[in-house]
Amino acid sequence: MYRNDENLGESRQEFTLLELNNRIKGVIQQSFPDTYWVRAEMSDVRQHAASGHCYLEFVEKHPVNGQLLAKARGSIWAKTFRMIKPYFEMETGQSFASGIKVLVKVTVEFHELYGYSLTVVDIDPTYTLGDMVRRRMEIIKQLQEEGVFSLNKELDCPLLPQRIAVITSPSAAGYEDFMKQLVQNKSGYIFYTHLFPAIMQGEKTEESVIGALDKVYRHLDCFDVVVIIRGGGATSDLHSFDSYLLAANCAQFPLPIITGIGHERDDTVVDMVANTRMKTPTAVAEFLINRMDDAADRLNTLQEKCSTKAIEILTERKNSLDLLATMLPSMVTSRLTSNHSSLQLLGMKLPSLANNLLEQNRFALQRLVVTLPATAKQNMERKNSVFEKIDSMFRKSVDDFLLKRKHALELSEQYVSLASPENILRKGYSLIYKNGRLVKRSVDLHEGDELSIHFIDGDKKSRIIE
Numbered sequence: 001m002y003r004n005d006e007n008l009g010e011s012r013q014e015f016t017l018l019e020l021n022n023r024i025k026g027v028i029q030q031s032f033p034d035t036y037w038v039r040a041e042m043s044d045v046r047q048h049a050a051s052g053h054c055y056l057e058f059v060e061k062h063p064v065n066g067q068l069l070a071k072a073r074g075s076i077w078a079k080t081f082r083m084i085k086p087y088f089e090m091e092t093g094q095s096f097a098s099g100i101k102v103l104v105k106v107t108v109e110f111h112e113l114y115g116y117s118l119t120v121v122d123i124d125p126t127y128t129l130g131d132m133v134r135r136r137m138e139i140i141k142q143l144q145e146e147g148v149f150s151l152n153k154e155l156d157c158p159l160l161p162q163r164i165a166v167i168t169s170p171s172a173a174g175y176e177d178f179m180k181q182l183v184q185n186k187s188g189y190i191f192y193t194h195l196f197p198a199i200m201q202g203e204k205t206e207e208s209v210i211g212a213l214d215k216v217y218r219h220l221d222c223f224d225v226v227v228i229i230r231g232g233g234a235t236s237d238l239h240s241f242d243s244y245l246l247a248a249n250c251a252q253f254p255l256p257i258i259t260g261i262g263h264e265r266d267d268t269v270v271d272m273v274a275n276t277r278m279k280t281p282t283a284v285a286e287f288l289i290n291r292m293d294d295a296a297d298r299l300n301t302l303q304e305k306c307s308t309k310a311i312e313i314l315t316e317r318k319n320s321l322d323l324l325a326t327m328l329p330s331m332v333t334s335r336l337t338s339n340h341s342s343l344q345l346l347g348m349k350l351p352s353l354a355n356n357l358l359e360q361n362r363f364a365l366q367r368l369v370v371t372l373p374a375t376a377k378q379n380m381e382r383k384n385s386v387f388e389k390i391d392s393m394f395r396k397s398v399d400d401f402l403l404k405r406k407h408a409l410e411l412s413e414q415y416v417s418l419a420s421p422e423n424i425l426r427k428g429y430s431l432i433y434k435n436g437r438l439v440k441r442s443v444d445l446h447e448g449d450e451l452s453i454h455f456i457d458g459d460k461k462s463r464i465i466e
Contacts, residue, residue: 021112030114032108035121040072045098052078054085058104058118073107073117084123091125092132094239103127132239139244139269148251152275158224159295161288164193165223165255167212169200174231174260174281181285189292194223200230205240210249220254225288228270229260229281241268250274260284263338425456 012017015023042059047054054076060069076084085096094100105122143149168175175195182191196215199208216226219411228250230307240246241261248258256275260283261268271277277283417423421431431454432439439445449464 003435018060018112021110022289025110025112028108028110028193035105035107037103037105037124038118039103040103041099041125042096043098045096047081052081054081055278056098071133073115074104074120075117076120080121083119088123088125088128092128094128094132100128101131132242136242136269139242139247140272142244143247143251143269143273146248148248149249152253152257152273155254155275157256157258157275157291159291161256161291162189162191163222163224164191164288165196165216165226166193167196167198167209167216167226167228168230168281169195170195172229172231174229177231178227178229178260178281178285181282182288185285185289185292187289187293189289191288201240203240206243209246213249216255217253224254225275226253226255226257227260227284227288228257228274229284231281238268241270243269244318246270247273258284258287269338330409407426422456425454430455 018091030225038058040060043057043059045054045056056074056076058072058074059068060071062069088094088096088102103124103126104118104120105124106118106120109117109119111117140149166175166178168178179193182193196212198212199205213226219345238261250270251273258278259271259274260278260281261271267277276287278287425431433452433454434445434449439451445451445464447466451462451464453460453462
């Protein structure tokens with residue numbers, strides 16, 4: 001439509017909004033007539049319950065700061081969505097949800113009413129798998145560079161893991177299987193378990209499991225190992241266990257962590273950093289029971305070795321005793337003969353030995369008789385000197401004590417004399433009594449009170465006037 005504007009002196013082209021949108025639609029159809037493969041991240045994914053169509057947004061973010069760079073509205077019609085969704089989830093093991101990078105085949109659309117949009121006709125799950133692998137490798141590399149990737153694996157798993165902290169959902173079937181296997185073990189081992197509830201699938205898994213680990217940490221001395229288990233379910237629910245924060249917490253936890261997250265095809269990052277990775281919760285229970293079996297086997301082996309060694313020692317001792325019993329009669333006879341000869345020789349030497357001993361004692365007695373009087377006199381003189389010194393020291397101590405006591409009594413007598421009421425009254429002071437009691441403060445006296453004043457030479461009566 002052309003319009004001549006007289007005021008402006010020129011002609012201009014005007015469109016209704018519908019006309020303009022139709023022209024834009026035509027331009028887009030001519031410029032983008034084919035299908036195109038587009039790399040983007042899915043956002044706000046939702047399925048219309050009645051129609052079965054899937055509506056979403058495709059976004060592109062800055063790789064460093066996450067700032068939004070581009071956005072387009074998208075849709076997947078129900079017939080296509082029924083094929084794409086299960087195919088994508090089967091191939092990637094991820095749920096078809098927001099936050100996943102995808103490579104989709106789209107047609108470019110422009111609707112007069114709804115505007116620009118992309119209609120998905122196909123999807124390439126290998127691109128998403130590559131992105132998932134890249135993200136997992138980045139997390140693993142970061143943990144390795146920080147030096148924490150193998151910390152939990154380096155912990156020694158206890159020989160008797162009986163005190164177990166269990167992190168799982170209370171309603172999980174895997175938890176019931178784990179407890180049943182553990183309690184009904186054939187050997188009758190006793191296990192002490194405590195459940196730390198956590199969400200094991202969905203967006204809150206990371207936060208919930210880390211919170212449970214923090215609670216276990218506050219009671220660290222009460223447990224031997226930590227078990228993280230979940231029951232069966234879609235493999236797509238496992239992406240929460242490829243979290244950097246969760247893996248870092250598990251890798252640095254001071255107790256051995258055993259995982260049984262219930263999948264066999266791939267290991268999550270949490271499985272990789274855990275001390276021990278088992279396939280299922282039941283396998284975790286079997287692992288703990290086997291640890292107890294290994295300890296029991298070692299004890300049985302030691303018991304058998306002790307029994308064998310004891311039998312060997314007892315046999316050796318018995319043989320020695322039997323040999324000794326055989327040799328004993330000849331040994332006794334030989335010893336008796338030897339002792340008899342020694343006694344005969346001693347009997348021959350005894351008279352001369354006795355004479356020598358008597359001669360030595362006689363000579364010693366003679367010397368003692370000669371030196372005894374002088375020695376006794378010296379000892380008496382020493383004792384008398386000591387007694388005199390003691391007596392002198394005792395007398396001096398008694399005199400000093402009596403002198404000090406006398407001086408103290410004189411001082412006490414003088415103090416009592418100076419402090420006596422008569423001496424105070426003699427200096428001009430007087431004592432006032434009210435009702436027979438000594439008055440010490442003026443506030444105790446009131447108008448009309450009768451008083452008795454005591455002087456050195458007698459008492460006087462008085463009354464308080466004001």
